[in-house]
Amino acid sequence: MIPTKWLLWAVMLWLGAATCDAGMDAVLAELPVRSKIQAEFEEFRHSPARRLPGRFSGIMRWDAERGLSLEYQRPRQQWIALTPYGSWRRTPDGAFRPLPSGGDSEVWTRLLFDVFAGRLDLWQESLEVRMHAEGTLAMRIELMPVQGGELAGLFQSMQFEVLEQQIRAISVRRDQRNRIEIRILSVDPQPQWSVEEQAAVFGPQENE
Amino acid sequence: MAERLSRCLWYAVLLITAVYLAMLDWSSVLSTNVLDLLPADKNEETWVVQQMATGSQGRVVLGVLEGPAAQRERWADGIVRDLEGSGLFVQVLRLDRAHGFTEPASIWWEDRFALRFPLWLSAAASDGGVDPSNLDELVLYAVERLEAFYEDPGYTAFEGLVPGDPLLLMYSGLLNWMETGLAQRFAGAQGHTLFWLEQKDSPFSEAGQGIVLDRLLGIPGLWAAEDVALRWRFSGAVSFATANRTAMQREITRLNLLIPLLVIAVIGLSLRQVRILIPVVCVVLSGVAGASVATVLLLGQLHVLTLVLGSILAGVAADYALHLLARNGSLRSVNKPLLIGVFSTVIGFLVFLLSDLPVLRQMAIFVAAGLIFAAVTALVLSLWVAPVPNRRASSVSLPDIRLKASWLVPAWLVAVSGLFWLTWRDDLSDLEYPLPEVRLTDQTVRAAFGDDGAQVPVVVFAHQRDTMLHRMEYLLTAIEPAGPVGPTVDVWLPGSVQIAFTRQWLEQHAAPFAQALYHELYQAGFDPEAFESFFADWSTFVEAASDPAYFDAAMDRFQYSLNGPLAGLYPAANTGQGLHMTTLILEGADQQELLDKLAGLDGVLRLDTLGYLNQLFSRYRVELWIFSAIGLLLLTLVVVLAYSWRLLPWLVGLPLATLLATLGLLGWWLSAVNLFHLVGCILGFCLALDYGLFALTCKQLSERFPRSVHLSAATTFTAFVLLATSSIPAVQALGLTVALMVLLGWFSSLMLFQQFTPSTESIRNLNE
Numbered sequence: 001m002i003p004t005k006w007l008l009w010a011v012m013l014w015l016g017a018a019t020c021d022a023g024m025d026a027v028l029a030e031l032p033v034r035s036k037i038q039a040e041f042e043e044f045r046h047s048p049a050r051r052l053p054g055r056f057s058g059i060m061r062w063d064a065e066r067g068l069s070l071e072y073q074r075p076r077q078q079w080i081a082l083t084p085y086g087s088w089r090r091t092p093d094g095a096f097r098p099l100p101s102g103g104d105s106e107v108w109t110r111l112l113f114d115v116f117a118g119r120l121d122l123w124q125e126s127l128e129v130r131m132h133a134e135g136t137l138a139m140r141i142e143l144m145p146v147q148g149g150e151l152a153g154l155f156q157s158m159q160f161e162v163l164e165q166q167i168r169a170i171s172v173r174r175d176q177r178n179r180i181e182i183r184i185l186s187v188d189p190q191p192q193w194s195v196e197e198q199a200a201v202f203g204p205q206e207n208e
Numbered sequence: 209m210a211e212r213l214s215r216c217l218w219y220a221v222l223l224i225t226a227v228y229l230a231m232l233d234w235s236s237v238l239s240t241n242v243l244d245l246l247p248a249d250k251n252e253e254t255w256v257v258q259q260m261a262t263g264s265q266g267r268v269v270l271g272v273l274e275g276p277a278a279q280r281e282r283w284a285d286g287i288v289r290d291l292e293g294s295g296l297f298v299q300v301l302r303l304d305r306a307h308g309f310t311e312p313a314s315i316w317w318e319d320r321f322a323l324r325f326p327l328w329l330s331a332a333a334s335d336g337g338v339d340p341s342n343l344d345e346l347v348l349y350a351v352e353r354l355e356a357f358y359e360d361p362g363y364t365a366f367e368g369l370v371p372g373d374p375l376l377l378m379y380s381g382l383l384n385w386m387e388t389g390l391a392q393r394f395a396g397a398q399g400h401t402l403f404w405l406e407q408k409d410s411p412f413s414e415a416g417q418g419i420v421l422d423r424l425l426g427i428p429g430l431w432a433a434e435d436v437a438l439r440w441r442f443s444g445a446v447s448f449a450t451a452n453r454t455a456m457q458r459e460i461t462r463l464n465l466l467i468p469l470l471v472i473a474v475i476g477l478s479l480r481q482v483r484i485l486i487p488v489v490c491v492v493l494s495g496v497a498g499a500s501v502a503t504v505l506l507l508g509q510l511h512v513l514t515l516v517l518g519s520i521l522a523g524v525a526a527d528y529a530l531h532l533l534a535r536n537g538s539l540r541s542v543n544k545p546l547l548i549g550v551f552s553t554v555i556g557f558l559v560f561l562l563s564d565l566p567v568l569r570q571m572a573i574f575v576a577a578g579l580i581f582a583a584v585t586a587l588v589l590s591l592w593v594a595p596v597p598n599r600r601a602s603s604v605s606l607p608d609i610r611l612k613a614s615w616l617v618p619a620w621l622v623a624v625s626g627l628f629w630l631t632w633r634d635d636l637s638d639l640e641y642p643l644p645e646v647r648l649t650d651q652t653v654r655a656a657f658g659d660d661g662a663q664v665p666v667v668v669f670a671h672q673r674d675t676m677l678h679r680m681e682y683l684l685t686a687i688e689p690a691g692p693v694g695p696t697v698d699v700w701l702p703g704s705v706q707i708a709f710t711r712q713w714l715e716q717h718a719a720p721f722a723q724a725l726y727h728e729l730y731q732a733g734f735d736p737e738a739f740e741s742f743f744a745d746w747s748t749f750v751e752a753a754s755d756p757a758y759f760d761a762a763m764d765r766f767q768y769s770l771n772g773p774l775a776g777l778y779p780a781a782n783t784g785q786g787l788h789m790t791t792l793i794l795e796g797a798d799q800q801e802l803l804d805k806l807a808g809l810d811g812v813l814r815l816d817t818l819g820y821l822n823q824l825f826s827r828y829r830v831e832l833w834i835f836s837a838i839g840l841l842l843l844t845l846v847v848v849l850a851y852s853w854r855l856l857p858w859l860v861g862l863p864l865a866t867l868l869a870t871l872g873l874l875g876w877w878l879s880a881v882n883l884f885h886l887v888g889c890i891l892g893f894c895l896a897l898d899y900g901l902f903a904l905t906c907k908q909l910s911e912r913f914p915r916s917v918h919l920s921a922a923t924t925f926t927a928f929v930l931l932a933t934s935s936i937p938a939v940q941a942l943g944l945t946v947a948l949m950v951l952l953g954w955f956s957s958l959m960l961f962q963q964f965t966p967s968t969e970s971i972r973n974l975n976e
Contacts, residue, residue: 049738
């Protein structure tokens, strides 16, 4: 099962916003230490500027010690590594450069920093459970900004679709025309990575 | 009656001097800034260097918070609030927080068309291979870039900008910013949060030192009560200036306590009584007081180094009192050499007023005025203070130095041959107290900011912004393949050629371009309606761009909005001086090769403030030699007029030989000498001349060798040997040189006394 908090974190980072290691630490501290997961994903970005959503797909890798690596394969190869030691973008020559901080506005960036700093109290949760006829259990977790909170007006909601203890889809909605939908296509719960692969995937680590 | 009147008059002068000194605001008058010792605005290069060192960039304090991320995150904003609340800083920025740069960012956004569109148009032609007059190609180029933007998952954080900026004017500038790595530096190395602080007051002023330093040192107190593992470090001119000032004051206090004690001991042991000390102290104090008042009145400032060099004055002033009060015979045997000595030394030092170097001008006024004050006080005192009887006259005999030329001349030649080994090295850091701990902290803090010493900061300057941009472009071409490691100002600023082309292009294509872009956006799957704000702003831009001042005004606005480290890239304060400056950081595999390339470029200067100032300072050594030579000529003239040209070899030749021997010995002894050894030589020359004058006069009057010369040499030697133990390299150099000169000068005066045979004519002259 993919931990909800991790996905929440991943989603926030998918938004492309800047990160700060402080926030990362706070979130990482709450994640299960055992996890090492690899999953294929498909992502649709709905933007007010485009009539059709942008489609991305790739592989995500999670290592409790090293962090999260997103390998986008389409529409073009792109690596992003979000680790407790920093956030990186891998350049075509294999070098890791820090992921740019900043955002489309100063307020947007500041609020995201606060989220990464672990201020999840700005969200209110709701849970919807459905039992299907064939006996499978489906859940929908929805996070909405607390009314009057700092995030109110910036996000409408985040939704996690869970089926048979696996998160299958995530949706982040800023407004009607600005949202991201992620579908988890397949999950390898026990991936094996070589040391070289780990270095190439997760980027610089403090202890190296 | 006249004597009493003049005495009263002089006491009144001294009283006024003392009152004036007591009422002075010493915190504003006394300077510790080494830059005050250098000439102001002599040429563009000097001005640029001084501006970088003393402008707002000179008031910057860099701060680093180290520790676990969560704890840093918790306390970093507290640091900002604390420092902002202190009122001591005009800027307190956390560099990892974008909102510190809100103003430049918003100005950049508002003026994005003026600042970026000419560059975009130029890039479309050069990088995209597009003919800007072919609108179909141009809009296709624009939309393809936009599509590429949306294909990059890493940068869509900037997606919110796109509706107002489908041409990605801002985004491409930001990319340039990120690719140059400065953003990485701002973010700070792992485990660091970086702070950029700008002091309200200069770190060289009282208000900008102690209180600021206390506030910065008190930062750890914010979390002292809690169990946190945070470490706060900072560095800036304030660290050096305050530590330097404190150390210098401690050093000067130490010397000022020890020197009088030793002088008292020497006088007490020599004369077996200490009552003479009271007039000696009065003479020295009046000399220092008069010197300070004259310097402040004429120059408005007194540098702490002038006070240190002013020990010259104390040494010579004490001699005047000793010559008068420890004389062997009549006042007549002392008056003439004393007056000639004062006159010649004052003239010798006043020549330095012609120098461009403020430190020399200050020293000239300080020493000259102080000597006049001291001499007059000594003369006034000698009228009513009886000389100290020479109780030991019968038991003391002169050392026999009837030296044979057979070994004296070779000894002198050996000493002088050290001149061949004499090398000069002027280093402004000699003026400062060595502060290894502060320097180490500075290195650590700078390393956290990405300065590992491998980069070469360069300033490009010109009277026109366009020329500056051209120079920078040329520089970046000339130093290929080494490139800038930080963002350059051309990320923001278009040149005049690009602006002129844009104006022309707008006149013909502005409206059809907007229509074609709208259409192409739709064709590519975008919703043109989403770009409504862009099209509205475009119309405003097209209208405003017809104003000839539009682009320049936008660039000025942007320049003045820059803050934090950005302000250092394009300092706004400099436009008032008619110079545009920008800094960029270069990195090359071979630094020497890089520097060689820079050397041949106009309006390009390596930003090595200390190195440049050292170079500037060393230029003035030549000036010091020239003025010393002029002073020597004037002094010779005084001696010729007062005595006879036949005495020149004795009175001027011997001190000159002493000076050469001293320099030679320094050549043997030290690896390098500097400006302060030279200043010591000048003082030593004056003292040696004085000793010679007194010895010669006594010889002509058939009196004993003046014991005042022994006493003066002993006290001066003691005082300057003590100065030679100072930790301040400049004071050490001065002390060592003068001590050597005094020793050799005293020796040469003994030689003069024993070898010189006065002619009948000279005795008659003296009597006349």
